[in-house]
Amino acid sequence: MSAPLINVDHLRELLYRLKYMNLNATHEETFENVQKDSLPAFLPNHSPQFDRAEENLLMSPGYPESVESLQCISRKVFVGGLPQDISKSSLLQKFCAYGQVRLDFPSEPTHPPRTRKADRRLSTSGYVFLIYETEEAVFNLLKACSFRDGSYFLPFHEDSMNVKLAQVRPWQLASITYIPNIDAMIDTRLTVFIGGVPRPLTSGELAALLEQNYGPLLYCEIDVDPELFYPKGAARAVFASYSSYVKAIRSRYLHIPNVEFNKRTVEIKPYTMDEILCDECLEAAATHFCRVCMQYYCEACSIRMDHSVGSHLDVITPAAKSPTEHDFDLPNNLLERLAECSI
Structure with a gap:
């Protein structure tokens, strides 16, 4: 489906x-x-x-039955289950066949590798993120994959006898919201x-x-x-x-x-x-939250409640506010991209 x-x-x-x-x-x-x-x-x-x-x-969708049924996808792709001893250069050679690509490892080394052995250690995590220049390149990659049980797989030859299947997970923009x-x-x-x-x-x-x-x-x-x-x-x-x-x-x-x-x-x-107000004074902006009583408090009320009632000792201070935690809006260019895909 x-x-x-x-x-x-x-x-x-x-x-x-x-x-x-x-x-x-x-x-x-x-x-x-x-x-x-x-x-x-x-x-x-x-x-x-x-x-x-x-x-x-x-x-939020499941995985499609064919590449053709994909509509909007990210240019960034997750690939897991890689051979443990494969080198960065081998990965780059493998994936650049489908389009211009940059490899994003979970933990990039601070210094460039000096030996072949160091180069091989780059992929010990077993997965990598691919960042292609175009969506078309991602589609080219997926067309080279086999599709089984809702997942895409790309073969890697570990040696002349053994073949390891790495899983390729495209990110559909429809997967962002449920x-x-x-x-x-x-x-x-x-x-x-x-x-x-x-x-x-x-x-x-x-x-x-x-x-x-x-x-x-x-x-x-x-x-x-x-x-x-x-x-x-x-x-x-x-x-x-x-x-x-x-x-x-x-x-x-x-x-x-x-x-x-x-x-x-x-x-x-x-x-x-x-915009959330303090549940105690109903005037000042809330800066703290208590997991025990499930209420929000401003700075002054949180100090007073913390010292007066034992059950309020679990008052927590939310992390510094950032767009990641506190902005409900999806990027405008994402909405425009969805519209371009006729979603």
């Missing part, structure tokens, strides 16, 4: 609602109904573009930030893990760089109920049961935005 298409108008509308909805709601206003674990209300259809046609739902219901009312205060996400992991795969462990999601987005539209190792997700949100925040870490990724644990933190 080919990947469902993304409707750009739907995506723009949802991102607008994510950015401006409930940002200054008080703790009581935000959670007055979710204590009963009721699902958020649904918005009425505003126009014909909000139909429920399956092809317009923003679902939205099971476009009409769902999103509450930004039920949002978590997820750090240390393995970069080949799609939004749909991450959403499945979160839902399995904590409960239903309304939105999941993989953070991507604005040039290559490839994952940067972070994500954010919005839960459908307060209890699921609390469970996720208090767990703090989530194990990823997949031997394909070297990093198997992600960190879950509260997703804080500049």
Whole structure:
């Protein structure tokens, strides 16, 4: 089955609602109904573009049955399962056959290799990222691969007798967002930030893990760089109920049961935005969050609560605010690229 298409108008509308909805709601206003674990209300259809046609739902796809069914892909490609003793020069010779390419290793050496032995150690991690100059080059690579059980494989000859299959994982731009219901009312205060996400992991795969462990999601987005539209190792997700949100925040870490990724644990933190007010004084901007009482505090209130009530000793200070953690907008050029692909 080919990947469902993304409707750009739907995506723009949802991102607008994510950015401006409930940002200054008080703790009581935000959670007055979710204590009963009721699902958020649904918005009425505003126009014909909000139909429920399956092809317009923003679902993270599985892998396509053929290269031709791929539409928008990143110029950056993950290749795993490489022979342990293969050299950088051999890899470059292998992959430049499909187009001009640059190799991005997980841990580049600070000094250039001086010997053939040092050159061979570059690939001991078993995987590499390819950065091609054009999308056409990526398609050329995929056409050279065999396709089996939803994955692409490229043969490497270890010696005259043995052949090792390396997995090639293209990144589809449709894998950036997972939205099971476009009409769902999103509450930004039920949002978590997820750090240390393995970069080949799609939004749909991450959403499945979160839902399995904590409960239903309304939105999941993989953070991507604005040039290559490839994952940067972070994500954010919005839960459908307060209890699921609390469970996720208090767990703090989530194990990823997949031997394909070297990093198997992600960190879950509260997703804080500049506009959120202190739940105690309802005046100053929140700067702290407590995992125990699940409330936001300004600097003054956090100090007072920390010294007066023992249960507030777990107050945490979110990391320095950055676009990675605190910006819900997808890059404009990504939306334009999706439109160009008629997604």
